[in-house]
Amino acid sequence: MSNARFSFSIAATDGAARTGTISMLRGEIRTPAFMPVGTAATVKAMKPADVRASGADIILGNTYHLMLRPGAERVARLGGLHGFMQWERPILTDSGGYQVMSLSALTRLTEEGVAFSSHLDGSKHMLSPERSMEIQRLLGSDIVMAFDECTKNGVARDAAALSMERSMRWARRSREGFDAGGEHADRSALFGIQQGALDEDLRLRSAQALTEIGFDGYAVGGLAVGEGQEAMFATLDFAPGQLPAHKPRYLMGVGKPDDIVGAVERGIDMFDCVLPTRSGRNGQAFTWNGPVNIRNARHAEDQGSLDPVCGCPVCATWSRAYLHHLVRSGEMLGAMLMTEHNLHFYQALMSGLRASIAEGRLTAYANEFRARYHSR
Numbered sequence: 430m431s432n433a434r435f436s437f438s439i440a441a442t443d444g445a446a447r448t449g450t451i452s453m454l455r456g457e458i459r460t461p462a463f464m465p466v467g468t469a470a471t472v473k474a475m476k477p478a479d480v481r482a483s484g485a486d487i488i489l490g491n492t493y494h495l496m497l498r499p500g501a502e503r504v505a506r507l508g509g510l511h512g513f514m515q516w517e518r519p520i521l522t523d524s525g526g527y528q529v530m531s532l533s534a535l536t537r538l539t540e541e542g543v544a545f546s547s548h549l550d551g552s553k554h555m556l557s558p559e560r561s562m563e564i565q566r567l568l569g570s571d572i573v574m575a576f577d578e579c580t581k582n583g584v585a586r587d588a589a590a591l592s593m594e595r596s597m598r599w600a601r602r603s604r605e606g607f608d609a610g611g612e613h614a615d616r617s618a619l620f621g622i623q624q625g626a627l628d629e630d631l632r633l634r635s636a637q638a639l640t641e642i643g644f645d646g647y648a649v650g651g652l653a654v655g656e657g658q659e660a661m662f663a664t665l666d667f668a669p670g671q672l673p674a675h676k677p678r679y680l681m682g683v684g685k686p687d688d689i690v691g692a693v694e695r696g697i698d699m700f701d702c703v704l705p706t707r708s709g710r711n712g713q714a715f716t717w718n719g720p721v722n723i724r725n726a727r728h729a730e731d732q733g734s735l736d737p738v739c740g741c742p743v744c745a746t747w748s749r750a751y752l753h754h755l756v757r758s759g760e761m762l763g764a765m766l767m768t769e770h771n772l773h774f775y776q777a778l779m780s781g782l783r784a785s786i787a788e789g790r791l792t793a794y795a796n797e798f799r800a801r802y803h804s805r
């Protein structure tokens with residue numbers, strides 16, 4: 430266990446890419462890092478020990494879902510999120526802002542925050558920067574995300590500017606609310622979120638505002654919302670470099686394996702995405718030779734492993750034919766095994782990226798990965 434509340438050290442760089450370590454009270458996080466998503470205090474279809482065995486140093490929890498069920502106050506009474514779900518390493522919690530806007534059909538956004546109806550039972554709630562900080566404190570989050578408005582894809586520049594500016598005002602209120610959190614603020618970290626859509630000037634203004642407020646790390650928000658990989662990469666060509674170089678940079682909600690590789694090349698240190706778990710439950714596996722739909726009939730009598738070069742417990746034990754049978758039969762073990770494989774694949778990819786940066790061969794590694802992954 431580290432004695433540091435939060436520190437980030439860069440061990441090596443290769444172009445814009447960096448590899449290093451985030452040190453926190455609950456342990457170290459190797460970067461570039463991928464955080465499995467544990468939306469409702471669980472990484473779906475996985476036990477915490479198996480998530481750790483895949484190579485994950487940190488997971489993500491969801492403020493919106495946990496505030497609605499089982500409730501942040503209840504989680505706090507039960508000892509906090511770590512003890513509740515039996516994950517004793519770092520947890521990052523998102524602010525809830527994205528889910529409020531995307532999951533609730535009835536929302537009212539004001540300067541105070543967002544009033545919304547629960548997608549579960551229609552009950553009324555208000556989520557503000559202060560309430561988001563309170564919820565994340567009750568959960569016991571290690572890395573707390575500032576409350577922001579995720580700018581919708583394709584909005585006009587004026588609307589994107591207004592949205593970004595509101596997020597920056599909320600960022601300052603988040604900072605103040607976090608700092609008032611007493612012991613939790615002394616043990617955890619707060620990340621700000623850059624907004625500004627695809628506009629370089631708006632992103633720069635956002636970065637400057639966040640840097641003035643001061644955060645432990647900085648996220649690039651408002652991407653992976655439908656703009657496509659080309660536009661996302663074009664934004665990442667400038668957005669990470671606008672943020673403080675000595676702090677971690679987190680790209681929220683990304684993504685596909687080739688998205689991650691391209692983002693690491695552009696200076697991103699942290700990622701999260703539901704894809705490996707959601708795809709696993711739906712019968713899709715990520716392999717070094719590209720995605721595999723195990724439902725396809727051609728796998729019905731294939732006695733080979735899911736990925737011959739993987740080495741995870743699933744690939745070492747079960748055949749494609751058996752996984753095909755489980756998934757097609759709707760057996761819960763199918764979702765569990767497919768998810769376990771996908772998480773191992775994502776963590777193996779992150780390990781390869783870290784090693785290639787440290788050895789100064791990231792470009793070769795990335796190009797070899799893309800050639801093989803897209804070879805089908």
